[in-house]
Amino acid sequence: MALKGLDIFxxxxxxxxxxxxxPTCMAFSMKVAQGAVDVNxxxxxxxxxxxxxxxxxxxPMKTVKIGTGSEEFAxxxxxxxxxxxxxxxxKTRYAVTLCNCMDDATIDAKLADIPKIEYERIGxxxxxxxxxxxxxxxxxxxxxxxxxxxxxxxxxMILGCDDAETAKAALAVCKDSKPVLNGATSKNYEAMNAVxxxxxxxxxxxxxxxxxxxxxxxxxxxxxxxxLIVDTTAATIKETFANTVQLRRxxxxxxxxxxxYPSIVNLAKLAKGDMHLQSALAAVFTVxxxxxxxxxxxxxxxALPLFGLRQNIFTDPxxxxxxxxxxxxxxxxxxxxxxxxxxxxxxxxxxxxxELERSGVPCNLIISDAxxxxxxxxxxxxxxxxxxxxxxxxxxxxEGKIKSRKLVIPGKVAVLKxxxxxxxxxxxIIIAPTEAAQLVKFLKDM
Amino acid sequence: MxxxxxxxxxNASIKTVTxxxxxxxxxxxxxxxxxxxxxxxxxxxxxxxxIEITDFGLENxxxxxxxxxxxxxxxxxxxxxxxxxxxxxxxxxxxxxGDPNGANKSTEELIAALKEVADAVDIPLVVAxxxxxxxxxxxxxxAAEAVQGRNAIILAAKEENYKTVGAAAGLAYGQIVGAESxxxxxxAKQLNVLLTQLGVNASSIAMxxxxxxxxxxxxxxxxxxxxxxxxxxxxxxxxxxxxxxxxVASETWGVKESVTSQEDIPEWGDQERRGVDMEVQTAAADxxxxxxxxxxxxPTSIATISKMIKELV
Numbered sequence: 105m106a107l108k109g110l111d112i113f114x115x116x117x118x119x120x121x122x123x124x125x126x127p128t129c130m131a132f133s134m135k136v137a138q139g140a141v142d143v144n145x146x147x148x149x150x151x152x153x154x155x156x157x158x159x160x161x162x163x164p165m166k167t168v169k170i171g172t173g174s175e176e177f178a179x180x181x182x183x184x185x186x187x188x189x190x191x192x193x194x195k196t197r198y199a200v201t202l203c204n205c206m207d208d209a210t211i212d213a214k215l216a217d218i219p220k221i222e223y224e225r226i227g228x229x230x231x232x233x234x235x236x237x238x239x240x241x242x243x244x245x246x247x248x249x250x251x252x253x254x255x256x257x258x259x260x261m262i263l264g265c266d267d268a269e270t271a272k273a274a275l276a277v278c279k280d281s282k283p284v285l286n287g288a289t290s291k292n293y294e295a296m297n298a299v300x301x302x303x304x305x306x307x308x309x310x311x312x313x314x315x316x317x318x319x320x321x322x323x324x325x326x327x328x329x330x331x332l333i334v335d336t337t338a339a340t341i342k343e344t345f346a347n348t349v350q351l352r353r354x355x356x357x358x359x360x361x362x363x364x365y366p367s368i369v370n371l372a373k374l375a376k377g378d379m380h381l382q383s384a385l386a387a388v389f390t391v392x393x394x395x396x397x398x399x400x401x402x403x404x405x406x407a408l409p410l411f412g413l414r415q416n417i418f419t420d421p422x423x424x425x426x427x428x429x430x431x432x433x434x435x436x437x438x439x440x441x442x443x444x445x446x447x448x449x450x451x452x453x454x455x456x457x458x459e460l461e462r463s464g465v466p467c468n469l470i471i472s473d474a475x476x477x478x479x480x481x482x483x484x485x486x487x488x489x490x491x492x493x494x495x496x497x498x499x500x501x502x503e504g505k506i507k508s509r510k511l512v513i514p515g516k517v518a519v520l521k522x523x524x525x526x527x528x529x530x531x532x533i534i535i536a537p538t539e540a541a542q543l544v545k546f547l548k549d550m
Numbered sequence: 551m552x553x554x555x556x557x558x559x560x561n562a563s564i565k566t567v568t569x570x571x572x573x574x575x576x577x578x579x580x581x582x583x584x585x586x587x588x589x590x591x592x593x594x595x596x597x598x599x600x601i602e603i604t605d606f607g608l609e610n611x612x613x614x615x616x617x618x619x620x621x622x623x624x625x626x627x628x629x630x631x632x633x634x635x636x637x638x639x640x641x642x643x644x645x646x647x648g649d650p651n652g653a654n655k656s657t658e659e660l661i662a663a664l665k666e667v668a669d670a671v672d673i674p675l676v677v678a679x680x681x682x683x684x685x686x687x688x689x690x691x692x693a694a695e696a697v698q699g700r701n702a703i704i705l706a707a708k709e710e711n712y713k714t715v716g717a718a719a720g721l722a723y724g725q726i727v728g729a730e731s732x733x734x735x736x737x738a739k740q741l742n743v744l745l746t747q748l749g750v751n752a753s754s755i756a757m758x759x760x761x762x763x764x765x766x767x768x769x770x771x772x773x774x775x776x777x778x779x780x781x782x783x784x785x786x787x788x789x790x791x792x793x794x795x796x797x798v799a800s801e802t803w804g805v806k807e808s809v810t811s812q813e814d815i816p817e818w819g820d821q822e823r824r825g826v827d828m829e830v831q832t833a834a835a836d837x838x839x840x841x842x843x844x845x846x847x848x849p850t851s852i853a854t855i856s857k858m859i860k861e862l863v
Contacts, residue, residue: 186773186776186777186780187769187772187773187776188773188776188777220817225765314553314555315552315553317553318551318552318553319551319552322551340861341858341861341862342588342861342862342863345586345862346588346589349587349589350553350555350589353555353556353558354553354555354556357556358556363553378854378857380826380827380830380850380851380854381854381857381858383827383830383831383834383854384830384831384833384834384854384855384858385834385858386831387764387830387831387832387834387835387838388586388834388835388837388838388858388862390835391772391835391838391839392838403819403823404817404818404819404824405818405819405820405823405824405826405827406827406831408765408807408818408824408827408828409763409764409765409807409827409828409831409832410764410831411765412763412764412765412766412768412807413764413765413768413831413832413835415765416764416765416766416767416768416769416772417768417769417772419769421769421773425767425769450767451766451767451770454765454766454767455766455767458766458804458805458806461806462804462809537651541651541681542651545651545652
């Protein structure tokens with residue numbers, strides 16, 4: 105809960121000594137409230153007052169870090185309920201689940217499938233980021249051996265284990281990679297807390313309902329542990345959704361810090377065996393408040409839409425998504441294929457490239473730097489003009505790379521035809537239809 | 551100390567719109583909470599799922615759709631079959647062939663096809679146009695006349711043609727007017743205002759506030775729907791309280807993740823599974839952001855989304 109300037113002023117020394125650089129303590133307090141100045145700039149603020157202040161100004165939801173090196177992920181730290189208010193900061197991460205209740209052949213097949221998902225989409229590497237290793241007391245394979253095997257893939261791990269002794273043995277083989285230990289309940293939290301603290305890992309809190317979860321978080325906070333994640337998975341899909349939303353809402357809207365932790369949603373438990381339902385629910389929990397979503401499988405069928413959806417949801421609502429400027433070959437287009445140009449606004453690129461792919465006509469799509477704006481906006485802002493195209497042609501040495509001299513320009517900027525012809529001598533400039541949907545027919549008729 | 555959640559129930563609610571007639575009629579909207587927030591208050595009417603067929607019949611459909619309609623030779627057969635799949639609440643007939651840049655079929659031909667489909671089924675109907683605003687102006691007006699008495703959603707009146715489509719569907723033939731705008735809360739509201747000024751009853755409007763496939767600029771869809779619901783519920787904005795209907799299949803089955811064959815990109819695996827997951831995830835996200843109805847086409851997608859709705863409501 106944000107403190108007002110006046111509340112901070114009450115805690116201030118009220119000396120008006122100007123040593124902090126502000127003319128008065130009141131002015132200083134106002135700046136602190138806005139986040140413009142750090143409270144430590146004042147040499148006379150008492151430690152007690154500072155502690156009170158940092159408690160009050162702490163973010164509503166904790167940022168928890170798991171994994172190490174390039175596989176370190178920040179979870180939580182959100183400040184709003186919907187993405188249009190302010191950017192969501194920590195992406196939903198997806199985990200594939202393994203269990204010591206599976207036979208060796210199944211485990212090996214699953215482990216072999218995980219590295220198969222590996223591709224790039226708008227500059228972002230897409231892959232299975234996490235592995236969830238579930239423990240069953242009556243499992244048929246050795247849990248610690250399974251953890252060791254899974255850890256060899258180098259992904260961030262979540263140990264789903266509510267037996268403190270087993271968890272301790274499993275952490276002994278993988279704690280350096282900073283996994284999550286998920287499985288603290290109202291019954292075992294003291295032992296689990298000791299194991300997690302000793303290994304220096306984040307602890308996941310589970311419970312039959314929100315009351316048990318809430319009390320367990322309180323108890324763990326009482327033991328001094330705030331490196332927590334909450335497993336909101338309940339017996340039913342409905343309850344799980346309720347837990348996940350209510351946890352986030354209590355933290356962000358009601359300022360209840362006990363709820364201010366990231367979540368784990370285990371779809372492998374909720375929709376076992378139904379991959380399409382898991383797929384649907386993964387989308388729901390990506391839109392609404394799942395920090396880690398655990399699935400039985402993550403093949404290209406689930407990954408392609410899911411990673412795309414996540415990329416869309418976790419963007420700055422004030423900044424459009426952009427693709428890298430350059431020459432994109434479509435349908436096997438080569439140096440002799442016709443060229444088309446448009447802007448680097450990701451939505452435009454996807455619509456246009458999709459239609460071009462559907463046409464089946466080999467071509468080159470040349471994306472120039474237009475500041476991530478749409479065609480008409482870029483044109484109005486002077487970021488798409490004959491000069492910007494000429495400049496881009498020189499920078500990228502388009503004439504050296506491509507022999508074709510046919511260039512199709514967006515129908516919405518048909519007015520540029522003459523100017524582009526003047527700037528790019530030797531090129532035949534063709535005007536495209538105004539809507540991407542008409543491109544297929546247009547190209548086929550050419 | 552137990553966890554005490556504050557209720558997020560609103561004083562305002564989404565308007566209800568009933569489509570169809572008799573005991574097969576369905577009602578969209580009515581809720582006074584955010585999507586699936588049944589823990590705040592019961593969801594008045596669960597979101598509904600429709601199945602889409604087009605005037606091309608099976609001609610342009612991928613094999614993984616065709617196999618479900620085996621033995622169907624006419625639109626009548628196809629419509630009957632479509633209505634029989636598990637989870638189908640309504641049928642959407644899209645007159646894709648009306649596009650002047652495509653097949654450009656005659657209005658008579660398309661209206662005859664529509665009548666054939668309408669006569670084949672007794673579940674609620676959605677009639678969708680060619681996506682070309684100028685053509686739809688005439689086509690959808692005729693369509694509204696052709697299905698008089700069915701209380702169908704005519705999808706859709708846009709800013710360019712709302713006068714003709716809105717007047718025919720909403721005033722002359724007593725249908726529900728689908729109001730289509732493209733991912734902008736202000737445009738959505740403006741169109742509702744224009745339609746009501748035209749004389750269309752506010753409870754005879756369903757909105758299509760824009761649609762996209764997951765990964766393809768979906769952030770605009772998500773934020774538009776969320777903002778529309780926030781304005782409707784927390785600010786009691788009567789011009790944004792119409793339920794939302796979102797066509798999904800016509801978007802998702804066109805992107806490369808769904809249409810690329812396994813031969814072309816072997817590592818992507820089975821095409822059908824990919825197509826279904828793209829459809830299912832997009833529909834699930836639409837529903838979570840505020841859609842009161844989605845239009846799909848693969849029977850597995852429909853069964854999955856229908857099951858998800860039952861689990862969540």
